[in-house]
Amino acid sequence: MPFLYRTAVTITRKQPYIDWANSFDDGGPELTRELADDRRTIYLVAESDDRANLRTLLDEYWEEIFEEELAMWMEEEDDWPAARTREMFDAWFGAEITDTVIDLVPEQPLTETDAELADLNEALHFCAWCELEIEAGPGRFVGFKLEDRDRFADRAGLTLSLRINPERSVMGIVTPDDSEEAANGDDLVFRACSSRCEKAIRSLVATWMQATAGGDLARVLELMAADVVFLGPGRPPMRGKDAFAAATRAMEGKNRIEGTAETKEVRVFGDWAYCWNHLTVTMHPAGGAAPSRLTGPALSVLSKTADGRWVIFRDANMIAPDRSPE
Ligand SMILES: [Zn+2]
Numbered sequence: 067m068p069f070l071y072r073t074a075v076t077i078t079r080k081q082p083y084i085d086w087a088n089s090f091d092d093g094g095p096e097l098t099r100e101l102a103d104d105r106r107t108i109y110l111v112a113e114s115d116d117r118a119n120l121r122t123l124l125d126e127y128w129e130e131i132f133e134e135e136l137a138m139w140m141e142e143e144d145d146w147p148a149a150r151t152r153e154m155f156d157a158w159f160g161a162e163i164t165d166t167v168i169d170l171v172p173e174q175p176l177t178e179t180d181a182e183l184a185d186l187n188e189a190l191h192f193c194a195w196c197e198l199e200i201e202a203g204p205g206r207f208v209g210f211k212l213e214d215r216d217r218f219a220d221r222a223g224l225t226l227s228l229r230i231n232p233e234r235s236v237m238g239i240v241t242p243d244d245s246e247e248a249a250n251g252d253d254l255v256f257r258a259c260s261s262r263c264e265k266a267i268r269s270l271v272a273t274w275m276q277a278t279a280g281g282d283l284a285r286v287l288e289l290m291a292a293d294v295v296f297l298g299p300g301r302p303p304m305r306g307k308d309a310f311a312a313a314t315r316a317m318e319g320k321n322r323i324e325g326t327a328e329t330k331e332v333r334v335f336g337d338w339a340y341c342w343n344h345l346t347v348t349m350h351p352a353g354g355a356a357p358s359r360l361t362g363p364a365l366s367v368l369s370k371t372a373d374g375r376w377v378i379f380r381d382a383n384m385i386a387p388d389r390s391p392e
Pocket of ligand 1: 193196198259260263
């Protein structure tokens with residue numbers, strides 16, 4: 067039986083927490099009683115020999131749990147109640163204990179580290195192109211030099227996925243900084259089963275490098291006015307093409323993004339137009355963590371250039387985490 071050596075503490079946010087969460091006049095979402103009951107957090111602690119006692123456990127962990135629960139609503143610590151006591155914890159939170167925790171999918175990665183290791187194992191033992199399993203001996207590694215190794219510093223020793231098309235990506239490994247491969251100029255390596263697959267990987271990576279070197283981005287930038295302004299909730303206006311390009315480059319390799327736009331309305335007034343789109347965006351983190359979905363409207367003002375092309379002049383994007391029922 068895939069039994070986990072953990073005791074679980076389930077935390078429910080009570081009325082004082084809800085009142086605190088709703089005390090901010092920042093246009094954020096409201097925390098309702100239903101939402102608080104629906105989105106409870108489970109904390110796992112070490113299993114004890116005798117039947118775990120809730121009071122003892124909370125005596126040990128209440129401060130950590132308190133901080134975690136506050137951070138879930140407000141990242142800024144200045145907005146947290148400063149004087150937190152054990153009595154306050156009991157008033158703000160309900161707690162239940164479960165000392166039998168059973169994992170029904172033991173073959174699936176349990177933690178982020180497990181998921182990273184599973185990806186790494188796959189990248190080491192399967193052809194990146196045709197996904198054929200490769201024995202330890204045969205097969206080959208196809209290595210590439212990255213223009214800007216520093217940009218992938220946080221992936222060193224871990225996998226990096228390159229998107230081929232919305233349905234498929236290939237996974238390579240960013241070599242550790244102190245490895246022999248990195249010293250030989252191979253910053254990114256892929257496992258290949260045959261020369262045919264090696265060739266396919268080489269051509270794909272060449273295309274990807276061209277695109278990240280500015281190919282695709284350049285095309286996107288052509289669609290914008292030089293003094294374009296992007297507006298979005300919770301961040302200052304992003305002014306100009308250069309700011310957009312810098313923000314895009316900073317995101318590369320971190321997420322794989324898929325999106326669709328449904329046009330609701332377009333009106334043209336001479337050399338000006340506005341366009342209302344409904345956007346749905348899915349972000350797949352490179353590490354293989356769960357994807358997140360954002361959805362919402364965007365309103366763009368377009369202007370016509372001297373050579374007759376339409377470009378984005380202003381863009382207000384109101385996408386937010388998708389809270390609609392699944
Ligand atoms: Zn292959």
